[in-house]
Amino acid sequence: MTEVTPQTLIQRALVVEDQPATREWLRGVLDGAFPGIDIVEAGTLGRGREFIEQQPVDLALIDLDLPDGSGISLIQELNLSAPATRTVVATIYDDDEHVFPALRAGATGYLLKEQPQDVLMAMLRRIVSGEPPLSPAIARRVLRFFAPSGPTAPPEHLSPREEEVLQLIAKGY
Secondary structure (H helix, E strand, C coil), rough: CCCCCCCCCCCCCECCCCHHHHHHHHHHHHHHHHHCEEEEEEEEEHHHHHHHHHHCCEEEEECCCCCCEHHHHHHHHHHCCCCCCCCEEEECCCCHHHHHHHHHHHCEEEEEECCHHHHHHHHHHHHHCCCCCCCCHHHHHHHHHHCCCCCCCCCCCHHHHHHHHHHHCCCCC
């Protein structure tokens, strides 16, 4: 029986990033997380689409701000055409205008590039066990978004007389 390791589950990855130095840095993150992984790189959405059409990938690290559009469109396309591909945003943006549209488009993770390489590697390794790679700032933002806005008082029940008065007021009395 073959042992299942992160390397056997994530064998091919795509990095879509327009900055060459950052693209190389992300390549290092993937190499460290999954030694021996086959990595293809694209500097634009168009090139990313070409690579995906040629051969599917297990993991895609996608920047949001690209010269020919938003990485969100590529996330949507991958979510429809290759739902098994894990799409992870790798960006500098940690605001609601970027986070929630990317997650709605189907991103399975959201990482901030400001984090140390070893932290990103650890987060990516955990993706094979089903843990979404989320930078702590993003996880806090998502939790805050869904948190109740304040203490909610239990609903008050009106007495029969109070209901009668409200009905009369509604009728104009």
